[in-house]
Amino acid sequence: MKPPRDKRRPSKARPGQPAQTPFRPLPGGAAPRVKSDRAEAEPRQGFAQTPVALRQPVPRRPGALPAENLPLILEVLPNADYALLDxxxxxxxxQYGPYRIVRPEGQAIWRRALPERDWTNVDAVFTGDTDEEGIGRWRFPKQPLGETWPMTHDGISYLGRFTSFRHVGVFPEQAPHWSHMEGLIRDANRPVKVLNLFGYTGLASLVAARAGAEVTHVDASKKAIGWARENQEIARLSDRPIRWICDDAMKFVEREARRDSRYDIILFDPPAYGRGPKGEVWQLFEDLPAMADLCRQILTPKPLAVVLTAYSIRASFFAIHALMRDIFAGMGGTVESGELIIREKSAGRALSTSLFSRWVAK
Structure with missing residues (x-):
């Protein structure tokens, strides 16, 4: 069924800049299962399909629920740094900088718009085969490529990398969150502390640091932390205050709550399933409520925002939207929820990548 047309106009965006577009949900609020390549130490382990016991009961917060803004699409348009060609x-x-790359995408169930010659004239293809074909699971049709290559995002230099789990070190659909965070930091006109949980290769941390924030970056992977530190040097932001911490995210925020540490902005981008550096198990549906509640506990008296992104789950954004409104009851502000999408260059189709929900103080 075709959803009813929304008469509101999408916000205009300059080429290469993220746009915000209102949209109508599918009947019943259903959302497609969003499957991503967000894996560092190991592939993701399936999807939660039945209710699970929560890690610990999260008491309902007293007070009025925050205002809400949904559904909302945050959109990334093709630009000089990155483009979804087809x-x-x-x-x-x-297109990642100088390289054209082909990767699997389970949600692309439509037909290709570009001719076959555009799909074969590429620099790298993720095949899923063994390492016999080159670095990780990549095939290089033209010439062997190194493990890394120089990239930029909005003037910030970093390294792209061919990894064995098909990702390349950046998730361009996150750009709207980064630009929104950067605006909050610059407009605050005061010192701002940012906590980036599940921080991966550090682009969000670098954006926040460039804007003037003091950043704490947490990831369970030593390899990702090393890569993020390398990106800080390449971006020439080594003089900016960033703490790089290899730790289990849940254990870290529990300690921060006990230490009375406080942050103005918190980003958390958890996997559906993951393991900490000491084998700690993370299950999103089981652990997310407690994690979100702890994030509230470690906010400053005048916080700016908390941003949650959810990949690889069978759920509607209405689920995490309701959770975030419950968690931030009595705090005022607004909870905005929807999907992150990338706008295709060839035929203008939207590729949905993940669900998100963010609480903003204003």
Missing amino acids: SGDGEKLE
């Missing part, structure tokens, strides 16, 4: 038949064709 998609279809279970794959996507992307």
Whole structure:
């Protein structure tokens, strides 16, 4: 069924800048299962399909629920740094700086718009085969490529990398969150502390540091932390205050709550399933309520925002929207929820990548 047309106009965006577009949900609020390549130490382990026992009961917060703004699409348009050139038949064709790359994309169930010659004239293809074909699971049709290559995002230099789990070190759909955070930091006109949980290769941390924030970056992978530190040097932001911490995210925020540490902005981008550096198990549906509640506990008296992104789950954004409104009851502000999408260059189709919900104080 075609959803009713929304008469509101999408916000205009300059080429290469993220846009915000209102949209109508599917009947019953259903959302597609969003499957991503967000894996560092190991592939993600399936999807939660039945209710699970929570890690610990989270008491309902007293007070009025925050205002709400939904559903909302945060959109990334093609730009000089990154473009989704085409998609279809279970794959996507992307431009990362100088390289054209083909990767699997389960949601691209439509047909390709570009001819076959555009799909074969590429620099790297993720095949899923063994390491016999080169670095990790990549095939290089033209010439062997190194493990890393220079990239930029909005003037910030970093390293792209061909990893064995098909990702390349950046998730461009996050750009709207980064630009929103940067605006909050610059407009605050005061010192701002940012906590980036599940921080991966550090682009969000670098954006926040460039804007003037003091940043704490937490990830369970030593390899990702090393990569993020390398990106800080490449970006020439080594003089900016960033703490790089390899730790289990849940254990870290529990300690921060006991130490009475406080942050103005918190980003958390958890996987559906993951393990900490000491084998700690993370299950999103089981652990997310406690994590969100702890994030509230470690906010400053005048916080700016808390941003949650959810990948690889079978759920509607209405689920995490309701959770975030419950968690931030009595705090005022607004909870905005929806999907992150990338706008395709060839036919203008939208590729949904993840669900999000963010609480903003104003």
